[in-house]
Amino acid sequence: MIVVLAIDALEYTLVEEFNCKNLKQRFYGKTNIKEFSEPKTMVLWSSFMTGKNMEKEIVARGDKEMWNTELDMEDTFFRSFKNPKIIDLPGFSYIKEQHEQERRMLKYYFDAQSEEEKKNIRTEYNNLAFLHHRRIKQEFSTALQGDYDFVLGYFSVADVIGHLNFGNGSMMKLIYRDLDEIAGTINHTLIVLSDHGMERVGIFGDHSNYGFWSTDLKDLGNPKITDFADMIKEIPEVN
Amino acid sequence: MSKEFGEIKIPKEIIRKIEERIDETEFKSADEYIIFVLEEVLKEEDGEEPEEVLSEEDEQKVKERLRALGYLD
Numbered sequence: 032m033i034v035v036l037a038i039d040a041l042e043y044t045l046v047e048e049f050n051c052k053n054l055k056q057r058f059y060g061k062t063n064i065k066e067f068s069e070p071k072t073m074v075l076w077s078s079f080m081t082g083k084n085m086e087k088e089i090v091a092r093g094d095k096e097m098w099n100t101e102l103d104m105e106d107t108f109f110r111s112f113k114n115p116k117i118i119d120l121p122g123f124s125y126i127k128e129q130h131e132q133e134r135r136m137l138k139y140y141f142d143a144q145s146e147e148e149k150k151n152i153r154t155e156y157n158n159l160a161f162l163h164h165r166r167i168k169q170e171f172s173t174a175l176q177g178d179y180d181f182v183l184g185y186f187s188v189a190d191v192i193g194h195l196n197f198g199n200g201s202m203m204k205l206i207y208r209d210l211d212e213i214a215g216t217i218n219h220t221l222i223v224l225s226d227h228g229m230e231r232v233g234i235f236g237d238h239s240n241y242g243f244w245s246t247d248l249k250d251l252g253n254p255k256i257t258d259f260a261d262m263i264k265e266i267p268e269v270n
Numbered sequence: 271m272s273k274e275f276g277e278i279k280i281p282k283e284i285i286r287k288i289e290e291r292i293d294e295t296e297f298k299s300a301d302e303y304i305i306f307v308l309e310e311v312l313k314e315e316d317g318e319e320p321e322e323v324l325s326e327e328d329e330q331k332v333k334e335r336l337r338a339l340g341y342l343d
Contacts, residue, residue, distance in 0.1 A: 071339055094340035134341050141333045141342065161296070194336065201310045209296045233328030237335045 032219040033112075033268055034175070035183040037079075037120060038210060039072060040190035040236070041225035041243045049207045053214035054223050059245035063253050064227060070238040072190070073097045075226035075256055077122040080107040082260030089122075098127065098134075108260035111269055115181040116174045119167055129163050133191050140195060153195050157202075164188040168213060175217065180268075182219075186210060193229045197236025220268060222246050224259060280304070 036054075043061050046054050064070055067078075067086050077085040077100060089097050100122045107123065109115045117124045136156040143149045164186065171184035189206055196202050214223060223246070228239035244251060244259075248266065251258070263269065288300040297303040336342045 069338060073340070095343070097340060137336065138342050141329070141336075194332070194341070201306075205296060205306070232332050232335075233325050235328055235332040237332060238339060 032175075032179060033181050033263065033266060034217050034219045034221045035181075035263070036210075036214055036217070036221060036223045037076070037183055037185040038189060038223065038225045038243075039185070039187045040193050040227060040229045040238065041210070041223070042189070042193075042228035042230075042239065043241065043243045044228070045203060045207055046243060049204055049211070051207055051211035051214070053211045054207075054243075054245060056214075056221065056223065056245040057247040058250045059223075059243070060251065061228075061253060062224070062242035062244050063255050064240060064242055066255065070227035070240055071097075072226055073100055073121050075242070076120060076185075077102060079224070079226070079256045079259055080109065080120070080123060082108060082257050084257060098125070098130065101125075108264055109181065109183075111264050112179075112181040114179050115183070116177065116179040117183045117185075118170055118174065119185040119187070120183060121185070126163075129159075130187070133159060133163075133187075137194065156195060157192060160188055160191040163191075164209075171213070172216070175219070184213075186213070189229070193236035195235060197229055197231050198234035220248070220266060222248075222259070222263065224256075226256065 038054075041054070046059070064075060066084060067074060071086075071089070074086045074089045074097075077089055080102065089100060092100065098121075102122050104110050109117060109123075119126050121130075133156065136152060136159065140149055140152045140156060143152055167184065167186060171182070171186075174182045174184070189203075189210065192202065192206060214221065223244065225243040227242050229236040230239045242256060244254060251262070254262070285300050288303050292298075292300065292303050297306070333342065
């Protein structure tokens with residue numbers, strides 16, 4: 032089994048700061064996403080699974096419609112596997128209702144007029160994200176015991192929580208520690224990948240212009256996110 | 271290298287409250303919660319953690335960025 036831990040907004044500097052050994056594995060580094068005009072989640076994950084820059088196609092759908100993107104298995108490298116399991120990946124098996132609700136609450140937060148109201152919305156928003164995280168963790172854990180040759184688990188918690196709380200070091204540390212523990216439970220060929228990282232803007236977080244990768248297989252240097260489709264297909268286990 | 275641990279006495283009432291609180295969190299035990307909280311308090315005492323400041327300017331900046339990234343209408 033080959034496993035991809037797809038972590039939205041996993042930030043290289045925090046993986047280092049919190050010394051997340053399981054996330055780092057033997058080789059790790061930053062990905063190069065400079066070819067994209069903006070580090071948009073849907074654009075980056077779609078480019079990852081197709082192995083080609085999908086920015087033009089996804090952006091053309093418009094900011095609202097892009098979240099509904101659902102690529103066909105045949106257009107992705109997942110077709111190289113007999114029995115793949117892809118959990119919550121944007122552009123493929125994205126759980127739209129959940130993530131729509133998160134974006135709606137983000138809007139409520141910025142529209143709120145009082146600090147009290149913002150505080151309450153932030154709490155509700157964080158609870159929503161953590162609850163979803165627990166569900167995905169459970170589904171991922173079950174999938175690892177299943178009869179799959181490829182499992183991809185997409186974890187959005189670092190991005191969703193990060194947007195409103197990246198300046199809260201304790202909360203981010205708790206999340207990174209949990210993600211590190213999840214990585215530590217995987218006893219298969221593992222690739223950890225993020226679409227982009229995150230940088231601090233006061234208490235908030237904004238997407239950074241590089242991502243994170245790690246593997247025990249080989250040093251990938253400073254790869255593009257579109258390099259991973261071919262790289263994964265070339266792992267001997269796949270053939 | 272594994273960490274060495276010592277023993278410390280904590281009132282049972284506090285342990286009970288912590289156990290209630292961690293039910294809905296990522297913490298797996300009261301021990302884990304207590305270690306995390308103490309680490310954070312000590313870090314704060316050492317001045318490592320900058321104060322969280324909510325500024326209008328940061329909020330506007332992030333709001334614009336989230337709009338550009340497709341998160342907000």
